[in-house]
Amino acid sequence: MMSGADVTSILLVEDNPDDVELTRIAMLDAGLSADLSVVADGFEALHFLRKEDPWGHADRPDMILLDLNLPQLDGRELLRIIKADDALCSIPVVVLTTSVDRNDVIAAYESHANSFISKPADFDLYVNTLRTLRDFWFDVAVLPRNGSLH
Secondary structure, three states, X not given: OOOOOOOEEEEEEOOOHHHHHHHHHHHHHOOXXXXXXXXXXXXXXXXXXXOOOOOOOXXXXXXXXXXXXXXXXXXXXXXXXXXXXXXXXXXXXXXXXXXXXXXXXXXXXXXXXXXXXXXXXXXXXXXXXXXXXXXXXXXXXXXEEOOEXX
8 A cells, every 4th residue: 555655656658638638637536646747659658767868857657557549659569668678567557548449458468568448438437447546556556666665
């Protein structure tokens, strides 16, 4: 369990500005207070995670929320890269996408996604989904935080 002093850090990899804003609002409504960083494509996510310009100051996120359909380097390939990188593979990656394609689900888990969530179209259901995510990942599960267990 996280203590009240712990600040949850989440990297949202999402290219749609409307979905980013919707996620921010839904997170607040779900009581998921987090230091939310947002990048719009897979290459930018890798720069963030590897602390490359302009992300040299970026802290390692406690979790990555990953859309699959991204420009340039898509979420499927980004997931494979993250999980093959010894420095990044322990960060939980939750695929958060509109896809309900069974092949996307199977491929995500074969690439070692920690969870696959299909974004509900209904806002209230989305808030409930994020509340459930918060309850499990930040209240029940023990996460590696900045390279050590807390």
